[in-house]
Amino acid sequence: MTYNKLFNIIIIIALALLLPGSSCFAAEQYRLSQFISPETCGDCHGEIFSQWENSMHHIAEKDPIYLLLSKFLRTGLTDPDEIVEAESCVKCHVPIGVITGYPEKVSDDKKKIPELALHGIQCDYCHIATGAKKMYNNDLALDPGNGEEDPGIKRGPFADSVSDFHETEFSEFHTSSKICGTCHDVRHVAFGTKLETTYEEWEKGPYNTADPQKRVTCQGCHMYQKPNIPATGATVRPENRGQASDDGPTRKHIFTHYFVGANSSIPNDKTKQKMAEERLKNTASVSIDHKQIKKGQLTFIVKNTGAGHYLPTGVTDIRQMWLEITVRNERNKVIYSSGKLDKDNYIPEGTIIFNTVFGDGKGNPTHNIAKAREILHDKRIPPLESLREMIQLPAGSWKSLMVNARLLYRSAPQKILDVASEKGKFKLPVITMAEIEKKINLR
Ligand code: HEC
Ligand code: HEC
Ligand code: HEC
Ligand code: HEC
Ligand code: HEC
Incomplete structure (x- = not known):
């Protein structure tokens, strides 16, 4: 050599x-x-x-x-x-x-x-x-x-x-x-x-x-x-x-x-989409604690009954799992509502949502994981555990209330999809994971 x-x-x-x-x-x-x-x-x-x-x-x-x-x-x-x-x-x-x-x-x-x-x-x-x-x-x-x-x-x-x-x-x-x-x-x-x-x-x-x-x-x-x-x-x-x-x-x-997993729309395959729905519908329960109803307070208890990890899990900065709550009085008039998708298919402010929010290191939330230097907020439910979420009803005197709560899941926010193409063109399905309806007599 x-x-x-x-x-x-x-x-x-x-x-x-x-x-x-x-x-x-x-x-x-x-x-x-x-x-x-x-x-x-x-x-x-x-x-x-x-x-x-x-x-x-x-x-x-x-x-x-x-x-x-x-x-x-x-x-x-x-x-x-x-x-x-x-x-x-x-x-x-x-x-x-x-x-x-x-x-x-x-x-x-x-x-x-x-x-x-x-x-x-x-x-x-x-x-x-x-x-x-x-x-x-x-x-x-x-x-x-x-x-x-x-x-x-x-x-x-x-x-x-x-x-x-x-x-x-x-x-x-x-x-x-x-x-x-x-x-x-x-x-x-x-x-x-x-x-x-x-x-x-x-x-x-x-x-x-x-x-x-x-x-x-x-x-x-x-x-x-x-x-x-x-x-x-x-x-x-x-x-x-x-x-x-x-x-x-x-x-x-x-x-x-x-x-x-939980993705009920992306696999272009009806069997797999349906299986994801079946999975989501056997994952959680919702119940209502109305002991403080005299103070106008209702507490919703969401339990992770079926997932072996946190609920939700995975890319939880984009996953959306939230409570849609409607309370009606005895005359069927809505006195409280939250978590209802607005006309643009967005989740409104004030909704109880379970997810993770990353920060840029200076305390500002970021949707870009490349900039994720910190975790600002993490509200998710560990396996077999529950989270309690309280809402305050407006003042009023009612004979009875009809409370409906649905735990909903969507794989990604409409906002992200709207960045991709024409606003509102792509929509992801919203799956009802659990639902409860309860009449509460106040007098
Ligand atoms: C994400 C990883 C992964 C992929 C992709 C994957 N497998 Fe598997 N496979 C596994 C694991 C893990 C097991 C065993 C599970 C256990 O024992 O708990 C398994 C089991 C098997 C077995 C034993 C029989 C059974 O199902 O129990 C065969 C055969 C097999 N896989 C073939 C395949 C073939 C063919 C493909 C592609 C079409 C494939 N696997 C794709 C992870 C994978
Ligand atoms: C090589 C890396 C790799 C391995 C190993 C792997 N996964 Fe995955 N898995 C992924 C990625 C990446 C995705 C997301 C694909 C996407 O959504 O674009 C995924 C998606 C999934 C999903 C679907 C999530 C949804 O949103 O519906 C499930 C369920 C899952 N994996 C379970 C498993 C299990 C169980 C094993 C072990 C047997 C395993 N994975 C091993 C990389 C992996
Ligand atoms: C020509 C037929 C043939 C092809 C092609 C083939 N396999 Fe297999 N494989 C078998 C048979 C037969 C068994 C034994 C099944 C049993 O014991 O129940 C087996 C068993 C296995 C097992 C179980 C091993 C264990 O000890 O648990 C795995 C994993 C597996 N195959 C993966 C693959 C993967 C990955 C490929 C493609 C790269 C592949 N096979 C291609 C015939 C094939
Ligand atoms: C006790 C049952 C159970 C076990 C164990 C379990 N999972 Fe899951 N997994 C679920 C259920 C139910 C869902 C659907 C609800 C959800 O998204 O958490 C799910 C969802 C997922 C998703 C999709 C999340 C999303 O929103 O897209 C992934 C990925 C996943 N599991 C991976 C894993 C991995 C990896 C392990 C092991 C480390 C594991 N799972 C263990 C039950 C389980
Ligand atoms: C270390 C492995 C790993 C790397 C690196 C990774 N991913 Fe993933 N990705 C996963 C796994 C595992 C899942 C499944 C979790 C779930 O479904 O929630 C996933 C799921 C996703 C999903 C959800 C897809 C859907 O259809 O819902 C998106 C989007 C995604 N990844 C984007 C990215 C991007 C962008 C990057 C690079 C910045 C990246 N991933 C890097 C492992 C990885």
């Missing part, structure tokens, strides 16, 4: 060592050709494929709300720390793309994203995971195969599974909430602000107990759900007897792959 060649090699090694530190994004670690398309997996795992198809995981890169928000966040940023965050979304929403070198950031040309990576969070990403290096910002340790010729090991819940296509291995990691948690806890890459904490909420909550009778993992709810079986903490979660592959043995339980 000549001195020049050696020098070049040293430079290359030095650069390679420097890169991970100097670049904010993961450098290419794997080749695209190592990964197998979900359709191929679907050839033998047909039922699982059709459950996963069009799920939020499948469409994580094509999701219109994601596309809209990731574009909106970048506009006008100048602070390099904020730009790094605004560009980081692809790490979870396009994971196979990032680890195989393209895209590196959100602003990269979408047309150049390889077809395979467009399938979002897919079979041959989750099933080659061996563990999590840290429990936030998607830090899965991976062990992919070498394409269809040499598919490598697919890890899962069985110790006795045999496939002549790929190797199999029991993986405790796949049976634990950790495989979900490394993506479902999101921190600002520069400021460390906790942007999503679903895993942490579950980890510190009552479903994470050592008692096997009471312990429920993420999979214990989300991978037991099927049409007409919402499988929440408030319902039964029956086993799903069946086959893992089209000609495999019949097993006691096959984990379903719908991955339904």
Whole structure:
């Protein structure tokens, strides 16, 4: 080897060592050709494929709300720390793309994203995971195969599974909430602000107990759900007897792959939309405490009966869960009303809403998570707990009151949708999660 060649090699090694530190994004670690398309997996795992198809995981890169928000966040940023965050979304929403070198950031040309990576969070990403290096910002340790010729090991819940296509291995990691948690806890890459904490909420909550009778993992709810079986903490979660592959043995339980949350409109799939509604309708209860009605006070108690984490969870800076309250007197005249959507489909001031508000570090609220340096406000309901919300009625003397309260959910505010296109053009469905109507006699 000549001195020049050696020098070049040293430079290359030095650069390679420097890169991970100097670049904010993961450098290419794997080749695209190592990964197998979900359709191929679907050839033998047909039922699982059709459950996963069009799920939020499948469409994580094509999701219109994601596309809209990731574009909106970048506009006008100048602070390099904020730009790094605004560009980081692809790490979870396009994971196979990032680890195989393209895209590196959100602003990269979408047309150049390889077809395979467009399938979002897919079979041959989750099933080659061996563990999590840290429990936030998607830090899965991976062990992919070498394409269809040499598919490598697919890890899962069985110790006795045999496939002549790929190797199999029991993986405790796949049976634990950790495989979900490394993506479902999101921190600002520069400021460390906790942007999503679903895993942490579950980890510190009552479903994470050592008692096997009471312990429920993420999979214990989300991978037991099927049409007409919402499988929440408030319902039964029956086993799903069946086959893992089209000609495999019949097993006691096959984990379903719908991955339904609360999104009842974005997956372009009627079954999944209906399943999200079924989930939301088996998540919470509302009751009324009218002990202080002589003082004109009514208290609404909202309980998280079904979610294994806070309610709401995930991107709770954009989710909207609120109380719509109407109080009528004995002549059916409305004497109090709050939380009714206005003519523009906006939630009015003064509404009781459960959400998170981020701040820019100077106490000003911000809708741009790239600027999120602090949490200004966080009103959400921990698993199996309740929040009490009091309202004050106007003065008056009534014989009786009819109180109606509805707990409503919408995936994003109309304001955000209006930024995207013509005002009022896009509307998201509003789901009634729980409702109560009660007559209170005052005399
Ligand atoms: C988000 C990660 C994730 C994705 C994406 C995913 N799986 Fe799974 N899969 C799991 C987990 C986790 C389990 C085991 C759950 C447990 O044991 O608690 C599982 C179980 C399985 C099993 C064992 C049988 C069963 O369902 O219990 C097979 C087979 C399987 N998956 C195939 C697939 C195929 C095929 C795809 C793509 C169409 C896919 N998976 C997509 C996480 C995933
Ligand atoms: C040629 C058919 C075939 C193809 C293609 C195929 N599998 Fe399988 N797979 C099987 C069979 C058969 C089993 C065993 C089922 C059982 O034991 O119940 C299996 C089992 C599994 C398991 C369970 C492993 C365990 O030990 O728990 C996982 C996970 C899995 N496959 C994932 C995948 C993924 C991901 C792909 C695509 C990259 C894929 N499979 C493609 C036939 C196939
Ligand atoms: C590679 C990262 C990653 C892993 C691993 C992962 N998720 Fe997700 N998950 C996402 C992303 C990103 C989305 C949002 C996609 C979107 O809405 O655009 C999502 C969406 C969801 C949703 C739908 C939320 C809604 O609004 O309806 C559910 C439910 C869900 N994940 C559950 C799970 C469970 C359970 C596991 C573990 C078995 C898991 N996820 C593992 C990244 C991940
Ligand atoms: C006891 C049952 C249960 C467990 C355990 C559970 N969930 Fe959920 N999950 C629900 C219910 C019910 C909803 C719908 C209401 C809501 O949005 O919280 C939901 C909603 C979600 C959503 C959608 C939030 C939104 O507004 O879009 C995500 C994402 C999610 N869960 C992920 C997880 C992850 C990750 C875990 C494990 C760390 C987990 N879940 C554990 C019951 C559960
Ligand atoms: C560490 C992983 C991770 C990163 C990085 C990430 N997300 Fe997500 N994203 C998720 C998970 C998990 C969910 C599902 C939670 C839920 O549904 O509430 C989600 C959901 C969303 C949703 C809700 C989609 C819907 O249809 O309701 C939007 C919008 C979104 N992300 C935008 C972004 C943007 C913009 C960025 C970059 C600034 C980003 N995400 C970075 C993991 C991530």
